[in-house]
Amino acid sequence: MSKAISSNLGYPRIGGNREWKRALERFWSGKQSEESFLKEIEQLRLGLLQKQKEHGIELIPVGDFSLYDHVLDTSVMFGIIPERFKKANGEVSLQDYFAIARGSKGAVASSMTKWFNTNYHYIVPELQNATPKLTHNRPLTYYREAKEKLGINGKPVFLGPITFLKLAKGYEEEQFDKLLDQFLPLYETILQELEQEGAEWVQIDEPILATSILPDDLQRFERVYQRLNIAAPNLNLLLQTYFESVGYYEEIIDLPVQGIGLDFVLDEGENLASLRRFGFPDDKVLAAGVIDGRNVWRANLKDKTALLAKIKESVPAERLIVQPSTSLLHVPVTVKSETALDPLLKDGLAFADEKLLEVQVLTKWLNLGDKAVVKEINDSAAKIDKLNQSSSRNVASVQNAVNNLQEYRADRQSPFKDRQKLQEKRFNLPVLPSTSIGSLPQTSEVRKARQSWRKGEWNEEQYEGYVKNQIVKWIDIQEQIGLDVLIHGEFERNDMVEYFGEKLGGFATTKNAWVQSYGSRCVKPPLVYGDVHFLEPMTVKESVFAQSLTNKPVKGMLTGPVTILNWSFVSDHIKKQDVLYQIALALREEVETLEENNIQMIQVDEPALREGLPLKRSKWDDYLSTAVYAFKLATASVQDETQIHTHMCYSEFQDIIDAINDLDADVIAIEAALSHGELIATFENKVYDKGIGLGVYDIHSPRIPEKTEVITTINRALQVLDPKLFWINPDCGLKTRTEEEAIPALEVMVNAAREVREQLAVKK
Numbered sequence: 001m002s003k004a005i006s007s008n009l010g011y012p013r014i015g016g017n018r019e020w021k022r023a024l025e026r027f028w029s030g031k032q033s034e035e036s037f038l039k040e041i042e043q044l045r046l047g048l049l050q051k052q053k054e055h056g057i058e059l060i061p062v063g064d065f066s067l068y069d070h071v072l073d074t075s076v077m078f079g080i081i082p083e084r085f086k087k088a089n090g091e092v093s094l095q096d097y098f099a100i101a102r103g104s105k106g107a108v109a110s111s112m113t114k115w116f117n118t119n120y121h122y123i124v125p126e127l128q129n130a131t132p133k134l135t136h137n138r139p140l141t142y143y144r145e146a147k148e149k150l151g152i153n154g155k156p157v158f159l160g161p162i163t164f165l166k167l168a169k170g171y172e173e174e175q176f177d178k179l180l181d182q183f184l185p186l187y188e189t190i191l192q193e194l195e196q197e198g199a200e201w202v203q204i205d206e207p208i209l210a211t212s213i214l215p216d217d218l219q220r221f222e223r224v225y226q227r228l229n230i231a232a233p234n235l236n237l238l239l240q241t242y243f244e245s246v247g248y249y250e251e252i253i254d255l256p257v258q259g260i261g262l263d264f265v266l267d268e269g270e271n272l273a274s275l276r277r278f279g280f281p282d283d284k285v286l287a288a289g290v291i292d293g294r295n296v297w298r299a300n301l302k303d304k305t306a307l308l309a310k311i312k313e314s315v316p317a318e319r320l321i322v323q324p325s326t327s328l329l330h331v332p333v334t335v336k337s338e339t340a341l342d343p344l345l346k347d348g349l350a351f352a353d354e355k356l357l358e359v360q361v362l363t364k365w366l367n368l369g370d371k372a373v374v375k376e377i378n379d380s381a382a383k384i385d386k387l388n389q390s391s392s393r394n395v396a397s398v399q400n401a402v403n404n405l406q407e408y409r410a411d412r413q414s415p416f417k418d419r420q421k422l423q424e425k426r427f428n429l430p431v432l433p434s435t436s437i438g439s440l441p442q443t444s445e446v447r448k449a450r451q452s453w454r455k456g457e458w459n460e461e462q463y464e465g466y467v468k469n470q471i472v473k474w475i476d477i478q479e480q481i482g483l484d485v486l487i488h489g490e491f492e493r494n495d496m497v498e499y500f501g502e503k504l505g506g507f508a509t510t511k512n513a514w515v516q517s518y519g520s521r522c523v524k525p526p527l528v529y530g531d532v533h534f535l536e537p538m539t540v541k542e543s544v545f546a547q548s549l550t551n552k553p554v555k556g557m558l559t560g561p562v563t564i565l566n567w568s569f570v571s572d573h574i575k576k577q578d579v580l581y582q583i584a585l586a587l588r589e590e591v592e593t594l595e596e597n598n599i600q601m602i603q604v605d606e607p608a609l610r611e612g613l614p615l616k617r618s619k620w621d622d623y624l625s626t627a628v629y630a631f632k633l634a635t636a637s638v639q640d641e642t643q644i645h646t647h648m649c650y651s652e653f654q655d656i657i658d659a660i661n662d663l664d665a666d667v668i669a670i671e672a673a674l675s676h677g678e679l680i681a682t683f684e685n686k687v688y689d690k691g692i693g694l695g696v697y698d699i700h701s702p703r704i705p706e707k708t709e710v711i712t713t714i715n716r717a718l719q720v721l722d723p724k725l726f727w728i729n730p731d732c733g734l735k736t737r738t739e740e741e742a743i744p745a746l747e748v749m750v751n752a753a754r755e756v757r758e759q760l761a762v763k764k
């Protein structure tokens with residue numbers, strides 16, 4: 001390289017107006033042919049590349065685009081198809097690809113779990129009996145496409161072999177190296193073909209390097225990259241890490257590759273400290289992730305030039321690539337769409353497109369110095385200063401409360417065993433009580449109703465009336481099905497976090513700031529711009545109304561502090577921990593108001609508790625104790641008779657069972673079906689002595705479970721969990737399902753519960 005260059009690691013797939021989501025859903029519903037769907041997707045994909053070029057990116061990622069998930073793409077490229085989806089002719093059609101992710105009539109979907117510490121979910125590769133083969137060179141296909149159609153000499157991006165295997169399941173640890181040896185020749189072929197085609201750089205993502213890897217893994221990295229480097233000597237391999245600092249800096253920078261990508265945003269500068277302490281090899285390029293790829297706040301370019309100046313002391317500009325710290329998959333597309341935001345706030349934001357411009361400015365600064373970009377740099381600092389000085393950011397009473405947390409009781413009055421007796425008496429539930437997680441089908445009718453209200457076509461009364469009718473209808477349906485503990489259905493909520501963002505002080509919400517969560521499903525994380533505070537009751541009206549319709553208990557339904565924090569974009573100017581406690585205190589007021597209004601069971605969901613766990617084990621204890629404290633701060637002030645529930649989903653929970661226990665919730669409903677019962681094994685070695693429901697069917701698939709399957713899952717769980725404490729529930733909320741899917745599935749679940757209840761009665 002003769003100068004610093006600008007680069008990107010990955011760009012949002014969904015399109016500025018979620019064109020991608022709409023195309024996928026049209027195709028799945030049979031409203032669009034495969035040919036026209038693929039044509040439309042191709043246009044979208046090319047448009048995204050073109051846009052990155054127009055925003056000044058020189059090294060543009062190709063192959064990061066996906067029709068569902070990039071981990072699934074990697075599996076399919078290597079012929080890793082679960083047996084139940086395999087065809088006799090060995091081919092994998094587009095339908096098969098989607099079936100692995102979404103399930104089909106005859107087969108359950110593959111597991112889905114969190115992509116490291118993000119709210120993006122990937123499809124877990126299943127390696128049982130796998131014979132890896134290169135079915136097609138995916139990076140090559142997209143490299144060619146960009147070159148031929150747009151004249152872009154792209155940077156193919158793909159998942160590295162060690163991270164891919166670490167994310168997969170279906171093998172024993174002892175088999176790891178044997179498997180790696182099966183994949184290595186395939187990676188060699190990918191690289192050789194790219195080299196022959198004229199590619200200059202490839203980005204091999206190995207985010208596993210930011211986790212607590214072991215010395216054995218380090219040796220694997222040495223072996224693997226030695227081979228890959230020899231396989232394609234004229235291709236530049238950029239080993240890309242992100243999400244945290246790397247654990248073994250000195251060893252990693254010496255790996256036989258031409259470039260190393262490091263995250264200089266997260267982790268309080270640990271990568272920078274290592275760089276300054278140990279230096280950087282003269283024969284390598286450093287891809288410096290200096291623009292935050294995980295948050296949406298404008299970068300203070302003055303600070304960023306100071307950061308780059310420090311980096312430059314160890315690596316000269318001509319060996320620097322400037323880039324975001326992670327793929328931009330995790331941020332929305334452009335601030336331009338936010339026409340309704342307060343201009344002060346809007347000026348403080350940078351989504352994917354604006355981040356690319358920031359990268360461009362910083363690259364110019366490295367190459368041409370201050371003068372070339374003085375306006376842009378001063379402008380960014382001025383906009384941030386203006387926002388920081390805004391009075392809306394600071395609420396003295398909230399800051400005071402967070403400074404005096406000792407005044408708030410964060411433990412229940414009595415231990416669980418005592419509360420349990422009181423609650424048994426109060427609720428008088430059967431053994432294996434059945435319930436569901438909270439949301440009920442968010443049909444397009446429900447969403448249209450909300451849209452009509454938002455547009456002003458419906459007044460408040462009309463919309464409230466509509467929501468009430470939904471609640472009436474579904475309380476009746478739940479009674480008919482025979483569920484023991486009911487829910488109101490969350491019909492008034494667009495999303496379990498955004499809804500609270502709309503109601504709490506210190507938050508702002510956006511019009512179009514969508515981010516992919518899994519498959520075609522997107523979320524719009526709210527913005528925390530100032531001190532968070534309770535303004536007025538947020539959920540009480542709907543819960544009280546639902547409870548008035550039935551004698552069965554209806555659970556109040558809140559999202560917990562850790563989840564609200566993790567699934568929002570929190571401004572850098574406030575300490576995350578303070579925001580967490582502010583949210584917890586606001587929720588505490590909501591919990592107390594629900595209780596005052598005779599809501600006797602309150603569920604506080606924490607699906608993001610596991611996701612927020614730092615990648616390095618050394619940081620777990622601090623994180624978990626803070627998270628547990630925040631949950632208790634929000635929930636512990638209730639009477640012993642009030643039953644606190646919580647719920648978690650789509651994560652690997654084995655490591656945090658003790659923290660889950662420490663939440664001291666009376667009941668937890670936890671996803672287990674989609675991880676195909678693996679969680680159950682955890683309880684073979686761990687005693688869990690509070691109420692627990694392990695999800696007994698997968699809600700993210702349209703497939704209706706068989707009663708026998710559900711019974712098998714329940715019986716398996718009962719081998720390790722006390723039937724007196726066991727609850728029956730689906731994996732997660734039912735908002736993504738249709739009525740025709742949700743009702744029969746709940747019926748199957750309730751009938752399965754009845755049957756097992758009878759078996760238990762006979763055994764007695």
Ligand SMILES: CN1c2c(nc(N)[nH]c2=O)NC[C@@H]1CNc1ccc(C(=O)N[C@@H](CCC(=O)N[C@@H](CCC(=O)N[C@@H](CCC(=O)O)C(=O)O)C(=O)O)C(=O)O)cc1
Nearest residue numbers: 444447448450451494495496497517520521522523567736
């Ligand atoms: C539990 N999960 C959640 C996560 N993160 C969250 N923030 N929220 C979650 O619930 N992470 C882990 C999992 C991920 N699971 C899901 C499940 C489902 C969705 C989902 O369905 N997303 C919807 C968007 C939901 C929403 O905000 N809807 C709004 C706006 C709806 C809309 O698009 N309106 C249309 C017009 C109406 C119409 O004609 O239908 C429009 O604007 O064009 C609302 O309901 O008001 C999705 O569609 O992707 C996400 C994560």
Ligand SMILES: N[C@@H](CCS)C(=O)O
Nearest residue numbers: 437438439605607733
């Ligand atoms: N109560 C929420 C939890 C999702 S994790 C729901 O049911 O959708």
Ligand SMILES: [Zn+2]
Nearest residue numbers: 607649732733
């Ligand atoms: Zn859930």
